[in-house]
Amino acid sequence: MQNSPSPRTDSTVEPQHPDRGAARIYAAVFRQTIPEMILERFVQAATVLDRRTSDEERVLYDHALKRIGDLEALELAARYTHRVPALSDRFRLMVYIVETDPDHQHYYVGSQTGFVGGLLSMVGGGFQTTVKLIKGWFLLKRLGSA
Amino acid sequence: MHNVIVVGSGAAGVAAALELSQCRIRPLVLDVGEPAHPPGDVHDNFYDYKRGHDTYEMTIGRDLQGLSNLLTDREVPVKLTAPYIDYVTRNAHTLSPIDEVDFCAIQSFASGGLANAWGAGLYRYTDHDLEGFPIQPGDLDPYFEKLTEEIGICGEADDLEGDFSSTLGLLPPLELSRNITRFYDAYRRRKHREIRIGRARVGALSGARNARPAYAYRSLDFFQESTAVYSPRYTLDRLSFENRIEHRTSLLVKRWREHDGAVTVEARDTVTGEQCTFEAKKLLIAAGAINTSKIVLQSHDDYETVLPLLENPALQFPIVLPKLIGSALDVTAFGLVQLNLVWDSQTYGMRLQGSIMDITAPNRAEFFASLPYSARANLALIRTLLPSMLVMQLFFPASSQPVTHISLQANGHLRIVGHPNTLDLRKLGPLLRYLRRLGAWTFGRLLVRVPAGHSVHYAGTLPMHESGGRYRCTPDGRLGGTENVFIADSASFSRLTAKNMSFAMMANAMRIAHGVAKEVKNR
Numbered sequence: 042m043q044n045s046p047s048p049r050t051d052s053t054v055e056p057q058h059p060d061r062g063a064a065r066i067y068a069a070v071f072r073q074t075i076p077e078m079i080l081e082r083f084v085q086a087a088t089v090l091d092r093r094t095s096d097e098e099r100v101l102y103d104h105a106l107k108r109i110g111d112l113e114a115l116e117l118a119a120r121y122t123h124r125v126p127a128l129s130d131r132f133r134l135m136v137y138i139v140e141t142d143p144d145h146q147h148y149y150v151g152s153q154t155g156f157v158g159g160l161l162s163m164v165g166g167g168f169q170t171t172v173k174l175i176k177g178w179f180l181l182k183r184l185g186s187a
Numbered sequence: 188m189h190n191v192i193v194v195g196s197g198a199a200g201v202a203a204a205l206e207l208s209q210c211r212i213r214p215l216v217l218d219v220g221e222p223a224h225p226p227g228d229v230h231d232n233f234y235d236y237k238r239g240h241d242t243y244e245m246t247i248g249r250d251l252q253g254l255s256n257l258l259t260d261r262e263v264p265v266k267l268t269a270p271y272i273d274y275v276t277r278n279a280h281t282l283s284p285i286d287e288v289d290f291c292a293i294q295s296f297a298s299g300g301l302a303n304a305w306g307a308g309l310y311r312y313t314d315h316d317l318e319g320f321p322i323q324p325g326d327l328d329p330y331f332e333k334l335t336e337e338i339g340i341c342g343e344a345d346d347l348e349g350d351f352s353s354t355l356g357l358l359p360p361l362e363l364s365r366n367i368t369r370f371y372d373a374y375r376r377r378k379h380r381e382i383r384i385g386r387a388r389v390g391a392l393s394g395a396r397n398a399r400p401a402y403a404y405r406s407l408d409f410f411q412e413s414t415a416v417y418s419p420r421y422t423l424d425r426l427s428f429e430n431r432i433e434h435r436t437s438l439l440v441k442r443w444r445e446h447d448g449a450v451t452v453e454a455r456d457t458v459t460g461e462q463c464t465f466e467a468k469k470l471l472i473a474a475g476a477i478n479t480s481k482i483v484l485q486s487h488d489d490y491e492t493v494l495p496l497l498e499n500p501a502l503q504f505p506i507v508l509p510k511l512i513g514s515a516l517d518v519t520a521f522g523l524v525q526l527n528l529v530w531d532s533q534t535y536g537m538r539l540q541g542s543i544m545d546i547t548a549p550n551r552a553e554f555f556a557s558l559p560y561s562a563r564a565n566l567a568l569i570r571t572l573l574p575s576m577l578v579m580q581l582f583f584p585a586s587s588q589p590v591t592h593i594s595l596q597a598n599g600h601l602r603i604v605g606h607p608n609t610l611d612l613r614k615l616g617p618l619l620r621y622l623r624r625l626g627a628w629t630f631g632r633l634l635v636r637v638p639a640g641h642s643v644h645y646a647g648t649l650p651m652h653e654s655g656g657r658y659r660c661t662p663d664g665r666l667g668g669t670e671n672v673f674i675a676d677s678a679s680f681s682r683l684t685a686k687n688m689s690f691a692m693m694a695n696a697m698r699i700a701h702g703v704a705k706e707v708k709n710r
């Protein structure tokens with residue numbers, strides 16, 4: 042199948058703790074314990090991602106899981122600076138997989154909040170993002186020097 | 188010996204077979220013919236369905252097809268990643284490997300071809316589009332009319348009538364979504380000298396017709412086939428069922444040989460690996476512009492010639508309607524093109540065509556990575572901002588970028604050398620300013636240059652020319668240097684304007700098939 046995922050690079054480094062990554066990323070986005078089904082699906086897809094992740098990126102990703110508390114902040118800064126794509130890809134993956142679960146639909150489709158409600162939510166999100174971005178930059182530096 | 192062989196059952200091949208059958212010739216249609224999946228069984232609105240059902244198999248799939256843009260290096264248009272539609276591109280790169288440079292070629296070996304996944308925006312070519320072709324719009328008109336009847340196309344007389352031509356036989360338009368209605372109302376209050384907007388001409392049914400249902404507004408456009416949206420496969424199946432064509436699948440055509448006023452076609456059975464031959468008085472090739480060129484080059488054993496390949500460069504950008512921020516998602520929006528925009532752009536010095544769509548149909552997660560906030564805040568944006576958004580795809584004529592080249596290599600692979608999309612975004616200024624006047628905002632950072640190859644409008648490898656010539660066609664579609672070989676798909680286009688070309692390609696295929704039928708009968 043043309044679109045079926047296939048590995049980009051062979052690597053000698055074994056992928057580490059895909060389920061640990063899953064739990065951390067899920068918690069960073071949804072602030073809960075990851076449901077079993079989502080964990081399984083994430084691990085299956087992350088295994089494919091792992092195969093196309095370079096050794097260097099994987100090491101950075103593993104360091105991030107081990108050493109960084111606020112993965113959401115780190116991912117944001119990493120996304121803006123195009124560093125640790127392995128982390129941003131796994132956040133994306135999680136968001137795709139979780140959308141297939143009926144119990145998580147309210148994260149993706151909201152009810153009407155009205156213009157003011159919507160605007161406040163966006164301004165609040167902007168503020169939260171700024172704070173996370175500043176924090177993320179420090180975390181990225183810490184990761185770089187680790 | 189067969190009277191006529193048609194290679195390919197995509198939009199062009201089916202249109203040619205339809206015309207032949209109407210001329211009382213029963214063609215043999217040869218095709219690889221990857222079969223479609225059985226129809227889906229979701230009858231609710233997809234957003235309601237998602238609240239009660241796990242949609243992993245529908246949206247991601249057991250083979251992770253839905254994640255292929257994330258999990259592989261080869262990015263394809265999002266719609267092609269949906270599990271229900273994976274057959275459209277299945278095995279494409281095994282059956283016809285392509286070495287690509289700065290180009291992403293999308294090929295199909297399915298019954299019905301790429302059109303199983305298309306947006307079904309179907310537009311008549313006019314004088315403007317046929318400039319440089321050795322044919323006139325009048326030559327295509329009778330076939331546009333037949334096709335309009337066969338397909339069922341919605342649309343109406345509006346500001347784009349001059350660009351899209353006659354409204355004869357059109358079905359009433361589909362309902363506009365909330366966001367598009369607001370945008371269109373704003374346009375009608377404040378028109379622009381250079382920019383015209385109107386209803387899209389879409390091959391989707393606004394009312395039930397010939398055993399096909401009316402479009403049901405269930406937001407399933409990306410995840411389940413609806414026969415309300417036309418695919419040439421439906422005509423193919425009907426013609427086959429009525430025994431008006433002979434359709435043979437699992438055959439990969441390699442080459443032809445002409446001899447004694449006939450053509451022998453050589454093919455490989457893709458299941459058994461056996462070689463087979465078929466003989467006919469006439470051969471019509473409609474394997475899609477890329478594979479048609481391959482068959483032609485293979486038949487000439489030509490590993491040197493480099494042919495041009497035309498494609499529409501494109502830009503894509505989201506449009507925010509700020510007044511709708513915080514509103515609920517319009518879950519009944521038609522998921523394909525609702526409006527078109529035609530811009531006689533002074534800044535670019537050419538006519539551009541835009542497709543304006545709602546963004547309800549794709550997965551919400553599809554937008555996550557392009558939003559600028561932190562992960563949790565991006566999810567909030569998905570809930571509050573996305574319901575106020577539209578998306579515009581702006582197509583440019585092929586001439587706006589350097590020509591892409593296609594050739595056959597000694598190892599049997601095609602080689603396509605394209606160019607990175609370098610469309611000048613600064614020249615969009617007048618359009619973006621006008622959109623703002625309509626209360627529709629977009630931001631420079633969000634403009635995306637669509638990768639070369641992704642418009643999937645391929646043409647012009649064997650262009651029609653008044654006097655024909657080597658690797659050219661005569662106006663009747665005959666390939667230069669041959670007696671009985673005709674090119675029926677967009678490979679024979681002399682030029683490619685910004686208008687989506689498939690409808691004109693289908694009409695032209697019928698025109699060529701009509702001429703071929705006449706020749707067969709006169710022999």
Ligand SMILES: Cc1cc2nc3c(=O)[nH]c(=O)nc-3n(C[C@H](O)[C@H](O)[C@H](O)COP(=O)(O)OP(=O)(O)OC[C@H]3O[C@@H](n4cnc5c(N)ncnc54)[C@H](O)[C@@H]3O)c2cc1C
Pocket residue numbers: 194195196197198199200217218219220221264266267293294295296297298299300301302304305306307308309438439440441473474475476478479482642643644645676677687688689690
């Ligand atoms: C997501 C998407 C949206 C689109 N939207 C639009 C739109 O709104 N409007 C528009 O005008 N166009 C649109 N297009 C483009 C449109 O789908 C194509 O232009 C059109 O379908 C091409 O038809 P074709 O018959 O030339 O070739 P194809 O569809 O490529 O069909 C080729 C046929 O030939 C067969 N074949 C190929 N090689 C061989 C061989 N060697 N031996 C035997 N058989 C062979 C294949 O099996 C297939 O049946 C869209 C495309 C995509 C992917």
